[in-house]
Amino acid sequence: xALRGPVGPRRLPDWMATTALLLPAYAWLTxxxxxxxxxxxxxxxxxxxxxxxxxxEFTLRHYRAFIDQPYLLGVAWNTLMMGVWTTLICxxxxxxxxLALVRCSFGRSREMLLVLILLPFWTNGLVRVFxxxxxxxxxxxxxxxxxxxxDGSVGFLYSRPAIILGLVHGYLPYMILTCYxxxxxxxxxxxxxxxxxxxxxxxxxxxxxxxxxxxxxxxGAVLTFVPVIGSFMEPRILGGPVGMxxxxxxxxxFTQAFNWPLGASLSFTLLAVVLAIFATFSGVLRRGTAGAS
Amino acid sequence: MNAQVNAPATAPVTHVAIQSVAKxxxxxxxxxxxxxxxxxxxxxxLLGPSGSGKxxxxxxxAGFVTPDEGRVTIGARDVTxxxxxxxxxxxxxxxxxxxxxxxxxxxxxxxLERRGIxxxxxxxxxxxxxxxxxxxxxxxxxxxxxxxxxxxRVALARALVIKPSxxxxxxxxxxxxxxxxQEMQVExxxxxxxxxxxxxxxxxxxxxxxxxxxxxxILDKGRIVQAGxxxxxxxxxxxxxxxxFLGDSNFLSGTxxxxxxxxxxxxxxxxxxxxxxEGSPVTLAIRPEKMAVTESAANxxxxxxxxxxxxxxxxxxxxxxxxGTKLKLFLANRDGTVLPEGETISLGWSPDHAIPVxx
Numbered sequence: 001x002a003l004r005g006p007v008g009p010r011r012l013p014d015w016m017a018t019t020a021l022l023l024p025a026y027a028w029l030t031x032x033x034x035x036x037x038x039x040x041x042x043x044x045x046x047x048x049x050x051x052x053x054x055x056x057e058f059t060l061r062h063y064r065a066f067i068d069q070p071y072l073l074g075v076a077w078n079t080l081m082m083g084v085w086t087t088l089i090c091x092x093x094x095x096x097x098x099l100a101l102v103r104c105s106f107g108r109s110r111e112m113l114l115v116l117i118l119l120p121f122w123t124n125g126l127v128r129v130f131x132x133x134x135x136x137x138x139x140x141x142x143x144x145x146x147x148x149x150x151d152g153s154v155g156f157l158y159s160r161p162a163i164i165l166g167l168v169h170g171y172l173p174y175m176i177l178t179c180y181x182x183x184x185x186x187x188x189x190x191x192x193x194x195x196x197x198x199x200x201x202x203x204x205x206x207x208x209x210x211x212x213x214x215x216x217x218x219x220g221a222v223l224t225f226v227p228v229i230g231s232f233m234e235p236r237i238l239g240g241p242v243g244m245x246x247x248x249x250x251x252x253x254f255t256q257a258f259n260w261p262l263g264a265s266l267s268f269t270l271l272a273v274v275l276a277i278f279a280t281f282s283g284v285l286r287r288g289t290a291g292a293s
Numbered sequence: 294m295n296a297q298v299n300a301p302a303t304a305p306v307t308h309v310a311i312q313s314v315a316k317x318x319x320x321x322x323x324x325x326x327x328x329x330x331x332x333x334x335x336x337x338x339l340l341g342p343s344g345s346g347k348x349x350x351x352x353x354x355a356g357f358v359t360p361d362e363g364r365v366t367i368g369a370r371d372v373t374x375x376x377x378x379x380x381x382x383x384x385x386x387x388x389x390x391x392x393x394x395x396x397x398x399x400x401x402x403x404x405l406e407r408r409g410i411x412x413x414x415x416x417x418x419x420x421x422x423x424x425x426x427x428x429x430x431x432x433x434x435x436x437x438x439x440x441x442x443x444x445x446r447v448a449l450a451r452a453l454v455i456k457p458s459x460x461x462x463x464x465x466x467x468x469x470x471x472x473x474x475q476e477m478q479v480e481x482x483x484x485x486x487x488x489x490x491x492x493x494x495x496x497x498x499x500x501x502x503x504x505x506x507x508x509x510x511i512l513d514k515g516r517i518v519q520a521g522x523x524x525x526x527x528x529x530x531x532x533x534x535x536x537x538f539l540g541d542s543n544f545l546s547g548t549x550x551x552x553x554x555x556x557x558x559x560x561x562x563x564x565x566x567x568x569x570x571e572g573s574p575v576t577l578a579i580r581p582e583k584m585a586v587t588e589s590a591a592n593x594x595x596x597x598x599x600x601x602x603x604x605x606x607x608x609x610x611x612x613x614x615x616x617g618t619k620l621k622l623f624l625a626n627r628d629g630t631v632l633p634e635g636e637t638i639s640l641g642w643s644p645d646h647a648i649p650v651x652x
Contacts, residue, residue, distance in 0.1 A: 189390035192357060193448075195377040196384040197455060198407030207403075211394045 044264035062265035072249070072266075076273075079245040082160070083229040086167040090224050091217055093168070094175025098216075099209065101176075102183040117176050120169060129237045132166050133157055136238070158240030166234040171227065175220035182216025183209065226274055230267075246270055307368040307458040307491050308333050309354065314363030316349055323349045324515045327363070331459075331508075334489045336482075338502035340538065341512035348463060350512070351495045355461050356380050367458050378407070383452030383490070385465040389444040391436040397423070397447050398432035404455035422450035425484060442473045449481070453488065460485070460492040466501065478504055499539050503527070511535050527580075532651045536578040543579045543620045545647075548572060554647075558616045563591050564647040575649050581609070581621035583646040586632070590641025596620055597637045608632075612640070 012020070043050070047057045066072050097117070105113055120128060135141040136157035146154045156162050186209065194208050210217070232247035239245075246266060253263030309331040316324040324346045331337050339347040352358040354365055356377035364373045372380050392400050398419050405415045423429050426446035436444055445465060452460060466474045466481075482505055485492050496502050502509050503523045510520040511534070519526055519535045530536035533544060547556040549571050554562045562577060569575055587593075596612035599619075608631060610622040622640065632638065 187388050187390060189386040189388045190392060192355075192377070193384065193386060193390040193451075194392070194403065195357075196355060196380075196382050196461075197404030197451065198378045198381075199403070200378050203407065208392060 040260075040264040041268060043261050044268055046261045049258055049260040059261075062262045063269065065262060065266060066269070072246075075244055075249060076246055078160075079229050079247065080273075082163060082167070082235070082245060083225045085164050086171065086228045087221050087225045089164065089168050090172050090175040091221060094172055094220060095179045095210075095213065095217060097172075097176045098179035098183050098213075101180055102186075114180075117173050120173055125170065125233060128170065129166050129234055132162070132169070132238055136162050136165075157238065158242060160239065160242060162238040163235050163243055166238045167228050167231060170234065171224040174223040175217075178216040178220035178223065179213055180216070182213040186212050222278070229274070230270060308366075309368075309459050309491055309493070310366045311350070311354070312364040312366070314350070314353060314360045314365065316346075316353065316358060316360050322515055324353070324360070327515075327517060329510060329517055329520060331491050331493060333491055335508055336485055336492045336494065336506050337508040337510060338494045338496055338506040339510050339512060340496055340499060340502040342497060342538070344514075345512040346515040347495050347497075347512045351461055351463055351493060354459070354493060355382055355384055381455070381458045382461055383455060383457030383459070384461045385445070385448050385452055385463065387464040387468055389436075389441070389448050389468070391444055391447055391451075393436055395436075396432065397428070397434050397436065397439070400436065400447055401432075401451045401454050404451065408455065418454050419450075422454040423447075425453065425487075426450045426480070441469055442477060445469065445477060446480070449484065453484070453490075457490065460488075460490045462492065462494040464495055464497070467496070467498065474501075481505065503539070509539065511538055513538075529648060530578055530650055533576055533578065536648070536650050541581050541621055541623075543581055543584070544650075545577045545579065545618065546574065547577070548574050554649075558614075560594060562647055563644040564649060565644040566647070566649055568649055576652055577647045578650045579642055579647050582607075582623040582625075584620075584622050584640045584642045586622075586624070586638050587641035588639045591644050592642050592647060594620075594640045595637055596640055598632055598634050601631055601634055603631065612638075 011017075044062055045058055045060065047059045047061070048054070050056045061068075066076070101110060101113055133140070136155045137143075138153045138155050138157070140155050140157070143153050143155050146152075190212075191204055191208060194204050199207065229245075230247050230250075232245065232251040235243035235245045236248050236251075237243075250263045250266045250270075253259045253266065311327055311329050314324060314327045315322070327346075327350060339350055341347045349358055353360050354367075356372065356375065356379075360373065364371055366372065367380060367382075392403065395403070398416075401419045401422050402415050405411070405418055410418065419432065420429070423432060426449050428443060428446050428450065431439070431443070431447075436447065439447065445468075448465070462481075466477050469477060478501065494502075494505060506523055508520065509523050509526055510517050511526065512518065513534050519531050523539075526535060526539055530539065530542070533542075536542040536544075545554070545556055545562060547554040547562065549555075549568045550561070551571075552568065554564060554568070554575055554577055556562060564577060594614060596614045598610050599613050600611040602609040602611070606626055608624045608626055610624070610632065612620040612622055614620065620640070
């Protein structure tokens with residue numbers, strides 16, 4: 001018989017240990033995510049918010065909202081475009097920032113720069129967004145800078161670019177971090193090999209760095225796009241009258257119109273759209289994440 | 294030979310020259326006043342410990358590092374200010390550095406595409422390069438499906454296919470296990486001979502340098518301490534460092550006295566090589582395999598066997614003389630006799646094998 005290590009309680013079977021370790025997390029997810037979601041899903045089929053004494057009926061009416069109220073299609077389109085632009089700008093800026101971090105900074109200074117990138121995460125979202133109104137409003141900070149050289153106002157508060165600016169500010173860190181993680185694993189010698197074979201910087205970027213960082217870009221895009229098309233704080237505060245998105249419409253149903261079933265059905269429609277988009281691109285996504293390891 | 298006919302690299306043989314090159318990283322001098330040249334078609338090893346500047350020198354030839362002073366020429370062209378991508382070099386890295394997201398064939402074709410060679414012509418060249426490294430049929434594999442040795446062969450094919458002016462090898466074999474490394478050494482040598490490429494090879498492995506090169510440059514602290522044919526350096530090291538770094542060596546210190554060297558304990562050692570002026574201190578280097586157990590030789594020394602290392606074909610004895618000098622003795626294992634530890638023996642060697650070296 002082989003020698004045994006220190007004598008202790010007998011080992012649990014693997015399946016039992018695994019279950020024991022997973023159980024708290026899954027129990028919590030079930031309680032905190034799945035049940036409320038299920039409740040909302042049930043609500044979305046009711047004719048009115050099930051509070052008070054009035055009897056409720058089952059209906060599919062709310063899922064016809066896009067047909068009954070065609071203006072919602074325009075809102076949905078704007079929302080998607082907002083998501084696309086924000087993701088695109090985040091991807092470009094985030095990739096370049098991550099590249100700079102990986103290629104041009106070392107040790108201490110890199111740590112400092114990473115902390116600075118995380119700073120938006122540590123500030124309250126509302127404060128972050130309101131601070132932009134101070135910058136962008138007429139005679140705000142941006143204007144006072146502009147007034148050093150010119151007249152009039154360049155502030156663009158209450159416009160779509162303002163919304164996107166606020167969203168990019170909020171979600172850029174996700175993109176930087178996911179790209180950073182992807183780029184930092186690329187061996188310097190791979191880049192040098194490409195250069196030695198005659199590749200100039202744009203070939204290195206297009207044929208080596210971007211393809212190898214694709215998993216990071218894709219996860220960053222998912223982490224940005226999904227919350228952005230559901231966002232309501234930035235559109236409402238920075239967009240003002242033009243800031244109507246699916247997010248604000250849904251929020252209105254819950255807080256202003258008190259039409260929870262409509263809000264819930266719109267939410268689930270949005271979820272379905274997101275899933276449909278990912279299903280469409282899943283081939284690309286899978287190839288992107290499998291291509292480099 | 295068939296491979297000869299199909300050799301993808303038939304670029305004219307190129308001379309590489311380095312003129313008074315110096316490089317500092319911050320205030321630390323990494324290379325000082327390096328002047329050397331690499332003959333067309335030669336295989337030169339830059340041999341030195343880590344921090345000796347050998348890799349920096351290679352990277353200066355490649356163009357990854359710009360020298361603070363001096364010029365680099367490849368062929369007739371001064372490339373000092375030419376960026377890496379314009380130098381037409383073939384380079385191999387320790388980490389293989391294959392493009393992980395490209396198939397073997399696309400890896401090899403990468404340099405051809407940069408030169409505007411595509412389609413059938415590129416496919417043919419890729420095929421020939423893979424044949425040369427004996428990886429025909431591996432074109433569709435991904436790098437991670439290959440073994441380390443195979444990956445290194447792909448890296449070699451990728452470097453050769455562009456018909457580089459010079460082949461630069463940055464410790465390409467040190468990540469391989471011993472058997473594979475020896476196999477790759479033979480391959481590398483065969484391919485280098487077939488292609489006739491001027492090759493510069495960075496290594497810290499003296500055995501590898503001896504096996505592969507027709508010229509070795511030994512670097513220490515940013516300077517070339519000795520360069521020449523492997524046999525010349527081995528038989529006639531000029532400095533203690535060279536004697537120690539290439540092969541093993543025993544050192545005896547003394548002063549010059551009447552055309553010989555008088556050691557601290559009064560023993561007089563004869564040498565057949567020129568000595569410095571009478572009375573000056575000198576160190577003699579004697580290769581451990583050039584000593585023998587004998588009582589009749591021009592030079593004799595008694596020492597006690599401290600440790601015996603049985604290495605198969607060779608027996609290494611670690612010895613100590615009466616005054617505490619440590620010596621090594623390598624004896625061919627002719628009949629299996631092993632001298633016992635603790636025994637005192639008489640060592641002898643010829644004056645030819647006592648080489649005065651600078652410290």
